[in-house]
Amino acid sequence: MTVVMVTGGSGQLGGALRRLSWPRPVEVVAPLRDELDLADADAVSGYLLATGARAVINAAAYTAVDRAESEQAAAFHANAQIPAAIAEAARSADVPLIHVSTDYVFDGGLARPYEVGDVVAPINVYGASKAAGELAARAIQPRSAVVRTSWLVSPDGRNFVTTMLRLAHERPRLRIVADQHGRPTIADDLAKALAGIALRMIDDPEAPTGVFHAASEGETTWFDFAAAVFAEGALRGGPVPELDAIATADYPTPARRPLNSRLSTARLTRDYGISLPPWRERLPDLVGAILDRAPLNGA
Incomplete structure (x- = not known):
């Protein structure tokens, strides 16, 4: 049995990693906040040694993009200081680290999808905190994959x-x-990709490291994504509201958003043979799972 430690186990991605059918017997250990202080590198290292975990997938993050503008310390603690501590623990325990990051490390100014080597230039606090976390993970634990x-x-x-x-x-x-x-990304498909990276890094000390992009196939806009969601909901008897297409400037938010969040996943496919399924193919299952789980009409 291979043990893999997952941080952020109560979040979207952490939950997907915990319920994933891994390609071989794996025990996922996902300590809760009151069980392990992720900012304490010694405590995390001790946890790794005690559980026998052979890799760490860091899915813990502060993701409140707008609130981060007024809670900068909290954002940088969760997205930079904690990844630094986890990376230190992973290096001490001699296990690979897979650290999850975001498209928001880019400013969105390019007219093409972003490659892994493109210049990082965040335009909001959340993106800046995640960029700092990337740097910490890579500098402290060279045997890491930032995804x-x-x-x-x-x-x-x-x-x-x-x-x-x-x-x-x-x-x-x-x-x-x-x-x-x-590019919308289905959490279950991303979890499968991260699992593939983790197991490869466990088995092969020479497995590729550095920065990778992972997103479901297919580009869209928030407007077209919403239309696709409502179309799927309508097939299950859900209402379809009228939609007005607006510009970013017409919907001001505390945090600026990049106009281009498209990520090129070429390196992940080249180095690990991994590509995520198209989001449009996976959307029916996602909408069905959401509607089956709980009513959304206030009942």
Whole structure:
């Protein structure tokens, strides 16, 4: 039995990693916050040794993008200081680290998908804190894979798909941003990709390290993504609100968003033979899982 430590086990991605059918027998250990202080490198190292974990997947993060603008210390603690401590523990225990990051480390100014080597230039506090976490992970534990992803969605918690399905029951008309471009990522598919990276790094000390991008195949905008979600909901008897396409400038938020969040996943496919399925193919299952799990009409 191979033991893999997952941090952030109660989040969207952590939950997907815990329920994943791994390709070989794996025990996932995912300590809760009150069980392990992730900011304490010695404590994390001790946990790794005690459990016999052979890799760490860090899915813990502060993800409140707008709130981070006024909670900078909290964002940098969770997204930079904690990854540094986890990386120190992984190096001490001599286990590989897979650290999850974000498309928001980029400013969105390019007219093409971002490659792993493109210049990092975040335009909000959340992105800056995640960029700092990337640097810490790579500098402290050279045997690490930083995996950037984008527009993560799952049946769990609050994300774009669950929010749209809820709002469909609450409002007859919605204004959706149409000039931000990206690749939605299904959490279950990302979890499978991370598992593949982790197991390869466990088995092969020479497995590729550095920065990778992982996102579901297919580009879209928030507006078109919302339309696709409502179309799937309608097939299950859900309401379809009227949609108004608006520009980012028409929907001001505390944190600026990049207009281009498209990530090129070429390196992940080249080095690990991994590509995520198209989000449009996986959307019916996702919407069905959300609607089957709980009513979204306030009942």
